[in-house]
Amino acid sequence: MNISSDYKRVFDHFDEDGNGMISPLELHRHVGMICHDEILIEEVEIVIESLHSNGELGFDEFLNLMESEKEDEKLEDLRKAFRMYEMDGSDCITPTSLNRMLSRLGESTSVDECVGMISRFDLNGDGVLNFDEFKAMML
Numbered sequence: 001m002n003i004s005s006d007y008k009r010v011f012d013h014f015d016e017d018g019n020g021m022i023s024p025l026e027l028h029r030h031v032g033m034i035c036h037d038e039i040l041i042e043e044v045e046i047v048i049e050s051l052h053s054n055g056e057l058g059f060d061e062f063l064n065l066m067e068s069e070k071e072d073e074k075l076e077d078l079r080k081a082f083r084m085y086e087m088d089g090s091d092c093i094t095p096t097s098l099n100r101m102l103s104r105l106g107e108s109t110s111v112d113e114c115v116g117m118i119s120r121f122d123l124n125g126d127g128v129l130n131f132d133e134f135k136a137m138m139l
Contacts, residue, residue: 004063007059007062007063007066008059011059011062013030014026014027014030014062016029020058020059021056021057021058022056022057022062023055023056024041024044024045024048024055024056025041027044027047027048027057028041028044031044047065048061051064051065075135078131078134078135078138079131081134081138082131082134082135084101085097085098085101085134087100087101090128091130091131092128092129092130093118093128093129093134094118094127094128095111095112095114095115095118095127095128096111096114098114098117098118099111099113099114102114115127120137121133121134121136121137123136
């Protein structure tokens with residue numbers, strides 16, 4: 001089964017009245033069961049409105065919502081990885097912090113080699129990697 005058909009099954013399950021659209025109330029009920037967090041109906045309405053819909057979600061809008069959730073998860077994973085490498089609270093990856101992390105991972109590199117690694121992805125030429133440069137490197 002492909003991802004699209006999996007999403008279609010979920011969409012059909014959420015669409016309780018079978019009208020081909022998910023109302024804010026239907027979405028609120030099912031998301032609340034999945035997340036176990038208290039989600040306000042107003043929050044659901046805002047999400048639906050942000051997708052430029054007519055107050056309900058069609059299947060294409062539902063797919064867009066699911067894909068944006070995946071992107072948010074990927075971005076958070078990248079942020080966690082970035083924080084592991086930056087280590088010294090500078091909000092950037094320095095040659096020294098890169099060297100430290102690579103050493104912890106069992107890689108034997110010099111700080112000079114780390115300077116070279118960083119320079120390949122250092123878009124603004126400041127000698128360190130900020131999060132945007134790290135993200136570009138990883139993607």
